[in-house]
Amino acid sequence: MTQYFKDIEKIKFEGTDSDNPLAFHHYNAEEVILGKTMAEHLRFGACYWHNFCWDGADVFGQGTFNRPWLQAGDAMTRAKEKADVAFEFFSKLGVPYYSFHDIDVAPEGNSIKEYVNNFAEMTDVLEQKQEETGMKLLWGTANAFSNARYAAGASTNPNPEVFAYAATQVCNAMNATKRLGGSNYVLWGGREGYETLLNTDLRQEREQMGRFMQMVVEHKHKIGFKGTLLIEPKPQEPTKHQYDYDTATVYGFLKQFGLEDEIKVNIEVNHATLAGHSFQHEIATAISLGLFGSIDANRGDAQNGWDTDQFPIDVPELTMVMCDILKAGGFKTGGFLFDTKLRRQSSDPSDLFIGHIGGMDHLALALKKGAQMLEKNFLSEAVANRYKGWSGDLGKGITSGDFTLESLANHTVTNNLSPRHQSGKQELLENQVNRVLFG
Amino acid sequence: MTQYFKDIEKIKFEGTDSDNPLAFHHYNAEEVILGKTMAEHLRFGACYWHNFCWDGADVFGQGTFNRPWLQAGDAMTRAKEKADVAFEFFSKLGVPYYSFHDIDVAPEGNSIKEYVNNFAEMTDVLEQKQEETGMKLLWGTANAFSNARYAAGASTNPNPEVFAYAATQVCNAMNATKRLGGSNYVLWGGREGYETLLNTDLRQEREQMGRFMQMVVEHKHKIGFKGTLLIEPKPQEPTKHQYDYDTATVYGFLKQFGLEDEIKVNIEVNHATLAGHSFQHEIATAISLGLFGSIDANRGDAQNGWDTDQFPIDVPELTMVMCDILKAGGFKTGGFLFDTKLRRQSSDPSDLFIGHIGGMDHLALALKKGAQMLEKNFLSEAVANRYKGWSGDLGKGITSGDFTLESLANHTVTNNLSPRHQSGKQELLENQVNRVLFG
């Protein structure tokens, strides 16, 4: 056991009567909802990234967290200390999954060879940690955006050597993810975008990114990785504009390169809202396009225009999303990953637990409420009733292709059709939803 | 000549020395730039819609314009008065093109039959007006969003009879557009979206819209319409979310329904910015995806979150767009359409001319500046130089598919690649651009 979390015990479910802030009040891993345990539904994961590689610095200020493993020292020694504290945290928290970027877990070194060696050595460490703790890997990924070489992008870099460097990291990270039994492999194009159109060839960069993704898909099949490949859309930040702006944009990209059956999306709440959409919009869009993969459950701030990555607290929003996911059959290989950042002011070691406990409890609540919503069935009924005309003769005739524009126009005139608007009942549905949420 | 514009003469080019606000200072229709006249490059059009069908009302206030042809009276008589004043305006302004929605030009009547008859009669009127004035039609379209029946959408309506009604309008509007020699036919899905996900089936509505567009494409070929079909993306307003959000979203939609070679986009400046993009972004994206069609040259206000549809005044922005369009070979069937709204306070009849004159002059200036930018060629050189590595062995090897992810990783490690970031020179390019713009 590390010194850092020595005062924290394994987090337990204590129910709604407990006032212990270091206990679960709703997340009861083994509780069964609609035929599956909460743990099976929610597939929670915590991340290496913001929890163990970030010291609380922001653009205007230095770190506030004093994480001992981020102090100066021998890089591999520190990486192992970090692994110790990370797995202790994951285990005490009781999430079944974790996630990492390659250079979260291993020092990137001063050359590609050092990188390969460091990462290989740390993959052994992670494998052993997984065995000791029972932790599983939700997804691995490669960080191809933090090093200065990636300032102008990775696969979309104007220099093909940078593409090659990124490919090397992704190849190693995919291999490590396979070896560690990862359920998914994620690609987030942090700098796959542009700062200014003045120096950018959009078509060229799109072709580069298309070829990169094809190589990734081919490699997946070659090594027999059974997990899912995921693209994580984000509209901007750090770049002015990022190519995988949102789910609908990713869909067009995948269609162009014939990848729509190979890659799904990892939707982050805050990336949805930065793109001008609601979180539910992105989830519903992904489901409707057959692209739904996994979720980074970190939200933004409604008044701030950057990625705040806060813990999810909006139970009504989470409930609607849970409803949609349940209706769509739940996660396959995905899960709810906390790619969350503590507030920079939340500098106690316990805050790391408290943030995650809140996120897990709120999503567990949303699961319970979402299941109730489904059981009550009024939303599905309202939708079915609203569109029922499409099961009638005219509706079927249109969708089956029986009508041309002209024959449909003739039909309309001949029958003097004069359809009237029917109330959409939005306020009624909102009230009904809130009655499930709040009694 | 109508009473309304009796004090306004035909607008003439008087050059930069003239202080006449009712003259062109830059737009000289016959002046040749890069081998084509300004008129051929710019293909200006003015619209029926905001100019002749809107009385200056907004959500908080009544009309301020006192347009005589919008007063009460016999609908067909008023429609003919409106045509008189509209064509007088178009002719005096000296735009070669105009555009209309079906019910801009003809009363929609109280039944589909009345609509068909009114519209047929007014199409005759328009045809005669075109002959008399030499005006040409840039595009026609159908208004399938203003009538109460379309409150829940047209092709995406939950009621297939509304789909049928919209199909009838579009069929008639396409036929009229063909007959009037229109260069394009536009589809703007004003209410093809949702107000709340609670009552919406995204997949169903997308299928409806896909079938609708296929019917439109089939009808185009059947009637032998040679113009271009255009979708006008808009992210929201009047709906909370519209399905043709932006160019990248439309691309995915077209790919899904196999329509990417049949339909292009009509990009409106203000719709670009409402979607969180720059105008140039949408143009550059459309060009890079092969979707560039036409432009609605009305801008928004940087601080307001709705469609203000103001006349274009941002010469630097317009210049960059013009540069991109010139590089891409210019408009084919499209043009710059002023789908613009006067400010509600601009209540003089002359304001309608002044707004358009400004828009035309600013775009003419942008054309001249954009041509200079191309001739100086520094942007193309900077881009070519920046990506030159992709013409080398490694770059070609990657794009040609010679490398797998693994073989590229091996290449990288074996050669100990260690690429370094090169300055993107953004500030330098910005300064160089401004030197062309401002001397």
Place this chain on the structure above:
Amino acid sequence: MTQYFKDIEKIKFEGTDSDNPLAFHHYNAEEVILGKTMAEHLRFGACYWHNFCWDGADVFGQGTFNRPWLQAGDAMTRAKEKADVAFEFFSKLGVPYYSFHDIDVAPEGNSIKEYVNNFAEMTDVLEQKQEETGMKLLWGTANAFSNARYAAGASTNPNPEVFAYAATQVCNAMNATKRLGGSNYVLWGGREGYETLLNTDLRQEREQMGRFMQMVVEHKHKIGFKGTLLIEPKPQEPTKHQYDYDTATVYGFLKQFGLEDEIKVNIEVNHATLAGHSFQHEIATAISLGLFGSIDANRGDAQNGWDTDQFPIDVPELTMVMCDILKAGGFKTGGFLFDTKLRRQSSDPSDLFIGHIGGMDHLALALKKGAQMLEKNFLSEAVANRYKGWSGDLGKGITSGDFTLESLANHTVTNNLSPRHQSGKQELLENQVNRVLFG
């Protein structure tokens, strides 16, 4: 009883077990919370404006509601029909209060004299309606923004005759409000702002508005109106920029003209969010500045940049606001006014009831939850504990003025002060709040 609402009975409280969408499930007017009835706490009002003067039109489409009293006909007859249906609605809904603009209730006529006469006659009608139904007036106001004469503002108009016209309306509306026993008089400066700085003299317009408000205050005292004067801040829409942007801006304006003890704010949820603030921010700011007056409880849409004026559904947000209001001693003369708009698609007569019932139930829930939050007291304790240093010697020394900058610097250096950041516990507080909200 009118034909329009003939199918609707008076709305009753039926509790959480009822599934009747036309009943209250939480709002139980006589239920006592923290020593006052719900009705006394919440002081609900419904408005004439969006409910009875709007037919469902938006910028892109005609009305969808078919309100019989908005059809053509004799203006005074229609105004009386409107009053009948409005008071039937208010009464059946069971809100104790209503609100109006002068020209919501009376036709503005074709001259200022007609206006005065029509409004006087309709004030008699309202007085009688109030007597018959027991309804009370939460606030009156004058509409000095819809008529074309106000296109460039009312008190800030470049033409002093428009100022005078507005003054006449406000004078009449204040007198009517007094006569009808109104609790408040509201000023919303719909067009008190600018469309472009090019034609605007900011200092001149501010002086005009300052004098106008002083005249209003003087008139209040002269006629002995005992209610509260309220300014309703809004940042933009319909104007590009409105002078009463937000609460902090209004505070500066009031201080400049010596009005900070005479005028308070009427905060609208949607206006807060359009100004880039959270609703709670505006409420907390108003309370901290001593300006809190009343609330328009209509929210916006997080993704749309205009005033959607939807019914409040966000129980967590409303709860925090209720907490702040309870802590501050509750409403004095203000209340929760539904200045709400039905969705344009919500075209059933019952939707008008359903929307308001939802709003009332959600605010009643928020009241119950907010009271629980106060009783649990953890937020107040956390705040008191966080700032406790300011009750110590150093803190008191600073606030009492004992220290100069220099003597404090000397104190700091001499004592080698080295304060450390303490965790802000944001996630902990968020979790605790959600436990009150959701159990």
Place this chain on the structure above:
Amino acid sequence: MTQYFKDIEKIKFEGTDSDNPLAFHHYNAEEVILGKTMAEHLRFGACYWHNFCWDGADVFGQGTFNRPWLQAGDAMTRAKEKADVAFEFFSKLGVPYYSFHDIDVAPEGNSIKEYVNNFAEMTDVLEQKQEETGMKLLWGTANAFSNARYAAGASTNPNPEVFAYAATQVCNAMNATKRLGGSNYVLWGGREGYETLLNTDLRQEREQMGRFMQMVVEHKHKIGFKGTLLIEPKPQEPTKHQYDYDTATVYGFLKQFGLEDEIKVNIEVNHATLAGHSFQHEIATAISLGLFGSIDANRGDAQNGWDTDQFPIDVPELTMVMCDILKAGGFKTGGFLFDTKLRRQSSDPSDLFIGHIGGMDHLALALKKGAQMLEKNFLSEAVANRYKGWSGDLGKGITSGDFTLESLANHTVTNNLSPRHQSGKQELLENQVNRVLFG
């Protein structure tokens, strides 16, 4: 001469014919415009902060700039190297002014005593540098936001010891600014705001900030500092909400604490736009309230929601601002300070010059165009004409207080006033402005 800038010569004015990117094309320091030299009008300054204390890191990536003086080493030695390179840059660039935060120039050390000593020693160095180079100080300031101790604010910190620490820094920075002949002293409240209302006492924090500012004003007078005190408004970032949100908000704050004659504003372009305003709005508002002080000339990106601090390139916008400043009599003690950030990809040493040269040239152009605009006088004439009614009897009667609300209403009815809207001529003015800008 340092190694870093050894390849760069002093920047010279070469006029519009030169293609040298390292020369001025418009900024000719000694050229006289409206009776003053460009240098006197523009009062350019460059900053220590982003130029010499930032290595190109952002939230998602490490530094790209490789500034030698930011490498590890003895802190005071590095600080002196930094001063060498900074003053070489300032001098070669030819800006007359510079600016600094205390800890930009001196290491903050491990205690308040070390801070005081280091800063005193470096103030000597700066004094000597100023003498050697002729550079002058536009403003000094204290960084009371980067150190972890300030995570919850400086003057608004819940811990009064943090207030005391900040006071010590500000006291020392004011004294140094006075000694170095600074023209202004700036206060930017980086973290004077809140992350969450849950743990915040708005009234308490406002009182703390009020007392702090009073102490600053008192200290100014005590030490006889003749420069101007400036608050730099910013709405958010790094905090969720900052108390000095915008100029109008600062005005209210100053009025509350009786400081409106003692403190002015330093307006940053990007902070204006983050607050939902145009840059010109903030300038015009500050002028109209008598608060205009100085300008940080760094702009944002229209599509990104954070402070990008880019070099100014928008000549039209800058021209309008210059117009307003010229009309108001120009800067008194303020100037145009480049608080700008290079793009992170702009990693060449010359980019630092190129960015500033562009900013200076664009502002010089704006000065020339703005002076032309004033000379043509059409804007002033249009405004004077538009408000001319306020010089008539009615207008004067209103502003002089002759009318009460009631007497004005009587006047209106008696005279049957029926004012009509006059066109605001926005499009006309926009066209006229563009003709000055573009010919």
